[in-house]
Amino acid sequence: MRLVLARCSVDYAGRLSAHLPLATRLILVKADGSVLVHSDSLSYKPLNWMSPPCTLSEFEPDEDQRAAGVSAVWKVMHTKTADLLLISLHEVLHDSSHELGEDPGLQKDGVEAHLQKLLAEQISLLGDGHRLVRREYMTAIGPVDILATDGTGSTVAVEIKRRGDIDGVEQLTRYLELLNRDPLLAPVSGVFAAQEIKPQARTLAIDRGIRCLTLDYDAMRGVDDPHSRLF
Amino acid sequence: MRLVLARCSVDYAGRLSAHLPLATRLILVKADGSVLVHSDSLSYKPLNWMSPPCTLSEFEPDEDQRAAGVSAVWKVMHTKTADLLLISLHEVLHDSSHELGEDPGLQKDGVEAHLQKLLAEQISLLGDGHRLVRREYMTAIGPVDILATDGTGSTVAVEIKRRGDIDGVEQLTRYLELLNRDPLLAPVSGVFAAQEIKPQARTLAIDRGIRCLTLDYDAMRGVDDPHSRLF
DNA sequence: TGTTATATCTCGAAC
DNA sequence: GTTCGAGGTATAACA
Structure with missing residues (x-):
């Protein structure tokens, strides 16, 4: 260097x-x-x-x-x-x-993948009676973050973002459109889950019959592991 | 420092x-x-x-x-x-x-704004008989990059990106939906213009009746100013 | 000051 | 190799 x-x-x-x-x-x-x-x-x-x-x-x-x-x-x-x-x-x-040599590289943890894992473990945050079907449910246009069933047994598709933007709603809409063509799954309802949901995104979601769920990351992590923060 | x-x-x-x-x-x-x-x-x-x-x-x-x-x-x-x-x-x-003092800052030119300006000036790239109505045509959900009319006088909405992604098509779709509710403008057709259009975006655009236009930035800039590149 | 759109985005992973 | 999505995005423009 x-x-x-x-x-x-x-x-x-x-x-x-x-x-x-x-x-x-x-x-x-x-x-x-x-x-x-x-x-x-x-x-x-x-x-x-x-x-x-x-x-x-x-x-x-x-x-x-x-x-x-x-x-x-x-x-x-x-x-x-x-x-x-x-x-x-x-x-x-x-x-x-200066001679510095190789760098072992950064170790990081805790982002969207963590949110997905926590929500899968705490699936009742979606509402009473909900059950996890599977994470990363694969479709032709990509994986649905979480597929679950509600209290009545109906299918629920969940899209998870750290920051809920309009793009995420569009993405979930495409998934729902596809999933609802499958007679074995339909009717499939949607849940847009994020730490923070932008007003525009919320408006669009509600307009399309998609439920919005705000996730409290710290609380979810607290349930998972109360001493996971460094300081 | x-x-x-x-x-x-x-x-x-x-x-x-x-x-x-x-x-x-x-x-x-x-x-x-x-x-x-x-x-x-x-x-x-x-x-x-x-x-x-x-x-x-x-x-x-x-x-x-x-x-x-x-x-x-x-x-x-x-x-x-x-x-x-x-x-x-x-x-x-x-x-x-070390003492460095204030920095005068970076001067940059030539991005999406430049593409928009050039296309507005060279509006016939949209096709013969096209005329510019205005740039940054304001709507309730944001500005349409370029509004123009085609040879028959019908309204054309243009969305410009450097890299044409699926998001841009979604954005233009929302604009078209809104503009077509206005009886004074309808029917409004859409043009998705970008230096490079991703295959997925092109497929989606065509499926929605949106025309795709690949922009040659260097050629457009050449018309505007043949010696604007540094080297 | 808060929100939205852009970036020479960068970066990593999946396909 | 290309594409896609996330980022401690950062940063500029704009209401």
Whole structure:
């Protein structure tokens, strides 16, 4: 990993064209050749970057560039696409390289898959008398998150999202349309379950006869394992 | 901006729990207090991070931690949410701070807005005799990208995407449903225009009587301004 | 300030 | 390899 702090201007041409005026920034060159340009604020996202696989080559500035104060030009080209990142270096404040070695990678847990698992275990949250048929019930257009039966034995299809958006309602609608063509299952009703359901999505769901269910993740997790949070 | 290269392990607790085992990484502390942890590969995204506003405090390791080789513990807490990032530092290979100053920010051009502008200017791409009614035609459920009339004077609603996905077809369908309720406009036909249209989206569109139009961005831009690409 | 749509989205998994 | 869905999405535009 190479760290360069320098006054620089940057141009990118690829899926869009973008320009960074002259300013002091951090240029990060990783072992895989990828390049990130970061400013001193606005975390997370680099101002400009090039993803691997790519190659970096350094050029001497031409007459005009040297007159403008450019000490070196870096050309970073993507190997597959025609994306190009051009960095014009002026004063270099810092330049160091470091050997870091492989990274074991991030271990994460607890997202939509967890919600699905918890709701399958706590299926009565759908209402009294509900029973789980199966998770990830496969159809021609994809898996239904949860298939269950209600107190009367009728089939219920559940779509689970962390954030219930209009897209999720459309998705569930397509599933319901398909499932209701199966005489062995029909009539199938729908439940749209999410931690948070957007008003637009709720309106659309209700309009289509789909029931909305807000899930309390912390409460569901608390039932499952009261000490699962780190702190 | 502070740059620290160190062997470290990292724990995050917030919307999910995540753990990074001991390895050598770059820790970047920005002027706004935000923190990024980067490995030497996989560009763009930090392994772990904390967004501003947040506060960083350093602690002495306790007995057990010191025995395990921990030289310092950084606790980064988000000011508003309860998100917490815990960095256990072992050997520190590099530690430097730098003054960067304000960044003028990125100037970008050419995305969906540009496509919309170009298609409005080159409305005949929709077919002979088409005329622009207006861009961003407002409705109760949002703006229709382009409203036009065809050779016979019938209304045409155009939805523009860079990548034509199923969502875009659903969106256009909702617009058409609404527009066709207006006796002054009906019948309104639909055109789904994108640089690239996914097969599923095309199938759905055709099934609903929506015409698909693939846009050649470079050609459209070439008509507009032949020397607008950087290289 | 809250909500919606976009992104050089990134990233991973399923097909 | 391509497609699809999720993300601690982030971030800009807009009401």
